Amino acid sequence: MAARRRQTLIGLVGLVMARPVLAQGRTVELIVPYPPGGGNDIGARALAPLLERELGMPVVVQNRPGAGSQIGMAQVARARPDGLTIAYGLWPQATTLYLDPARQPGFTRGSFTPLALHVTDPGAIVVRVDSPLRSLADLVAAAKARPDDFRMSDNGLLGHEHLASVRLQRLAGVTFNQVHFNGAGPALTALLGGQTEAAIFAVGTASAQMRQGATRALAVLAPQESPFLPGVPTARAQGYDIVAGSTRAFVAPAGLPPEVKDRLATALERAILSPEHAEKMRQLNIPITFQGPNGFAAYWEEEERTLRPLIEELAREGRTP
Template sequence: MDMHRRRLLAGAAGLLAAPVARPALAQGRGGPIRLVVGFPPGGSGDLFARFLAEPLREELGRPVIVENRPGAAGVTAVEYFLRQPADGSTLMMHTGSSAVSGPITRRNPPYDPTRDFAWVALLSYAPFAVALNPRVPAQGLAELVALAKRPDSRLAYSSAGIGTTVHLAGEALKEAAGIEMQHVPYPGSGPAITDTINGTVAANIETYGTLLQHHRAGTLRIVATMDPDRTPIAPEIPTAKEQGFDVTAGTYNLLAAPVGTPAEVMQQVSAAVGRVMARPAQKAQLETLGITGIAESTPDQARQFVADEVAKWTPLVRRLGLAL
């Protein structure tokens, strides 16, 4: 497991034990907290925001309202969010696409993920996986790579869009394996998975938990996860790394506040989120989806995680010549 992920997953347990005063938000302005999401209802970012909203209301004593502002892989919501007051009344739920891949894949980045947000906490991590249409004659990555290297190969893989984290993961796998596979972008993970199931494309890269239901139903075959370790809910599926391809990738949910939000508000929200994510029911719900909830993340750790992800993926983006 990557070192910064080890620190986050194992890290500052004292955060949960420390007594936390609640006056800044609970008694302050009294109005609702808006939780901005850059994707339409039903997507993974939206679902995680709604997963968090009610228990966060219980912790903070104020309504938490999910506000969807879809468009441009989360960039539309970010541009709106950056205009909001830094008083704790507005937060934003980020995914890997809006936090990292969205800005670094654009010719003129509309924001800097390391400077333009006050990161509150890293909430979850979900590894990606490689799934094949069952008619593809490959039981593992080595066989898939051998097929892709054939002179007559027409293999293609689908993703949720150009410049998304799954697109970057697919390109990282191609680079590690020394193969060519056409990338077929879709406007979301749903149609990308559907066209892999019906055979329009051979492979799909998406979060492991999203693909697992199709794997178990026999409509797709997961041949590798992109986590350093096998996942506990399906330990029989090998990782890419143990099959000889050193690629680790996944997506995540992070919570951000506007830059300039008072330190006491940041600390209060971070501690409240930690208590929510430490609830056994919340953790169990995420585990069934193949998602690791993170209860110990501090603002400093979340900020460092984003910086590490930007540093990890920027060289690949430059090698690919991506400039959206």
């Protein structure tokens, strides 16, 4: 009986300690582990005001780019589990960082508390609007004509864009000069500046640039054509069975008190599923594919299971750092 009372007292103390953390006018730091201008930055800044409203406290977006999101994600993994530091990360990038045996990122899946899956945005293969390439067949022909010289950019080593490029090279029997950047912003700058000849972006990023008349998409890396890129055929329809995309989601450090986790997860769900956010994401051409903590955790576990053998194979080939 005494032990039961002691456990109850410990639980009440935990609740009392947890509750003030998100109720004393403190600020939630939302870490975006990529530079400004990319899909993660855009998605985080679109949601931050609504999350602030739901929590009743300031939410400040901080860009912490570098090493393919490793710097920002490691910062969150090391943070105090008090609910005041969360990350808006990118998958599979967050998973491939710790699966790569050549890296020591300072975290694994167990270093984080899953909070909410926000969007899964399919990839698209993109060229500059004045490029002579009009299809994947044109791209493959150009790469075959210049082995190891055709420059394809991605948003980061072992991200979905890089892995999709590896898949295309294997299926087409070509080798690109693969150029890795720390985020979509720098990769887009390189494409528009002519430093690279093609790139893979998420549809949300690709469609925004297409609307501005700067780029043209050759293929969508999804099972069906995207409503946000009308008329752009899938890679599968052009003979290359490639399905890839970026999943953006929210995590906190491991060890988050249950009440704090529940409050953050509930606030994120309400913000993500609000009519205002749905309209904003529609304008950005980014599809909402919300999942709560349990669904996101299951997604992450399955992704890790399927990616592990591929990353090990690439490491054996010397195609990781």
